[in-house]
Amino acid sequence: xxxxxxxxxxxxxxxxxxxxxxxxxxxxxxxxxxxxxxxxxxxxxxxxxxxxxxxxxxxxxxxxxxxxxxxxxxxxxxxxxxxxxxxxxxxxxxxxxxxxxxxxxxxxxxxxxxxxxxxxxxxxxxxxxxxxxxxxxxxxxxxxxxxxxxxxxxxxxxxxxxxxxxxxxxxxxxxxxxxxxxxxxxxxxxxxxxxxxxxxxxxxxxxxxxxxxxxxxxxxxxxxxxxxxxxxxxxxxxxxxxxxxxxxxxxxxxxxxxxxxxxxxxxxxxxxxxxxxxxxxxxxxxxxxxxxxxxxxxxxxxxxxxxxxxxxxxxxxxxxxxxxxxxxxxxxxxxxxxxxxxxxxxxxxxxxxxxxxxxxxxxxxxxxxxxxxxxxxxxx
Numbered sequence: 350x351x352x353x354x355x356x357x358x359x360x361x362x363x364x365x366x367x368x369x370x371x372x373x374x375x376x377x378x379x380x381x382x383x384x385x386x387x388x389x390x391x392x393x394x395x396x397x398x399x400x401x402x403x404x405x406x407x408x409x410x411x412x413x414x415x416x417x418x419x420x421x422x423x424x425x426x427x428x429x430x431x432x433x434x435x436x437x438x439x440x441x442x443x444x445x446x447x448x449x450x451x452x453x454x455x456x457x458x459x460x461x462x463x464x465x466x467x468x469x470x471x472x473x474x475x476x477x478x479x480x481x482x483x484x485x486x487x488x489x490x491x492x493x494x495x496x497x498x499x500x501x502x503x504x505x506x507x508x509x510x511x512x513x514x515x516x517x518x519x520x521x522x523x524x525x526x527x528x529x530x531x532x533x534x535x536x537x538x539x540x541x542x543x544x545x546x547x548x549x550x551x552x553x554x555x556x557x558x559x560x561x562x563x564x565x566x567x568x569x570x571x572x573x574x575x576x577x578x579x580x581x582x583x584x585x586x587x588x589x590x591x592x593x594x595x596x597x598x599x600x601x602x603x604x605x606x607x608x609x610x611x612x613x614x615x616x617x618x619x620x621x622x623x624x625x626x627x628x629x630x631x632x633x634x635x636x637x638x639x640x641x642x643x644x645x646x647x648x649x650x651x652x653x654x655x656x657x658x659x660x661x662x663x664x665x666x667x668x669x670x671x672x673x674x675x676x677x678x679x680x681x682x683x684x685x686x687x688x689x690x691x692x693x694x695x696x697x698x699x700x701x702x703x704x705x706x707x708x709x710x711x712x713x714x715x716x717x718x719x720x721x722x723x724x725x726x727x728x729x
Contacts, residue, residue: 708724
């Protein structure tokens with residue numbers, strides 16, 4: 350009998366010495382540690398290390414790293430079932446009642462000597478990925494934001510070492526880059542305030558009126574897709590989006606084309622002056638001082654410009670000016686129209702169907718003297 354009691358006492362002592370759960374008089378509870386619980390943590394798992402003296406905690410978890418394993422201090426998993434309703438949240442955090450600007454739903458911090466991310470979000474990568482840098486946030490997968498994003502700058506990866514199949518941007522089937530830019534329909538609009546429907550649901554998105562709609566300026570994705578389909582993306586919710594960042598190189602290319610055309614115009618300037626002299630029939634105007642013609646005559650920029658259907662060229666002439674014409678040339682120097690004008694006229698109209706799409710130059714010539722030359726663009 351005595352031997353049996355002795356064995357029971359030894360078992361109790363052994364069980365007590367190896368106990369993993371400890372409850373203290375203060376109400377604090379520790380699991381998997383023999384350390385005295387910190388006064389600021391009601392439940393301590395794994396140890397009391399790294400608890401600040403100014404922290405008040407419900408749960409504190411401290412894990413000693415094992416180099417052979419994936420070390421997770423807190424792991425939240427919601428097991429799935431066949432139910433199509435309800436909500437599954439792995440980890441939920443909500444901060445309320447703190448000092449101004451000091452409430453955080455979830456706080457993630459990365460030490461300055463470590464590589465990785467303070468907060469990591471991924472799709473189909475439960476163990477994360479190797480992050481070659483130091484980031485406050487890193488997302489492995491798409492990111493969807495229902496409101497604006499504020500940042501000091503936005504950087505897109507553009508290193509040549511990351512690219513292949515590199516080729517220059519060439520004219521598309523719809524026209525040159527400049528022609529396509531001129532076709533872009535820039536609009537002003539407001540967004541509907543709605544909650545996107547989850548994938549697979551048949552119900553429409555929940556829409557509600559905005560109290561003070563914010564107006565935006567941009568393009569319509571359906572229209573841009575006709576010109577540059579690679580700049581339009583269809584999201585998982587079925588709505589279309591525009592990659593405005595990659596639209597910038599298209600605008601740069603159109604400026605380069607316009608610059609090349611302007612250089613060509615400059616090169617044709619001397620040839621134009623020679624051509625205009627050929628139209629001089631040796632008749633002069635009745636103005637006593639011929640040098641007064643340029644100051645009295647004006648040629649305005651056509652409106653609208655660019656144009657597609659028709660445009661108006663306005664001008665003024667001295668009352669006694671004779672042999673006045675408006676000449677229209679293409680960029681190769683070919684004359685398309687010769688319109689006689691006089692001081693009783695104030696404008697002429699050019700119909701878009703009379704010319705091919707492109708850039709043209711038009712000049713006011715009086716008595717064989719070029720008064721002024723301007724450029725106009727016809728887009729169709």
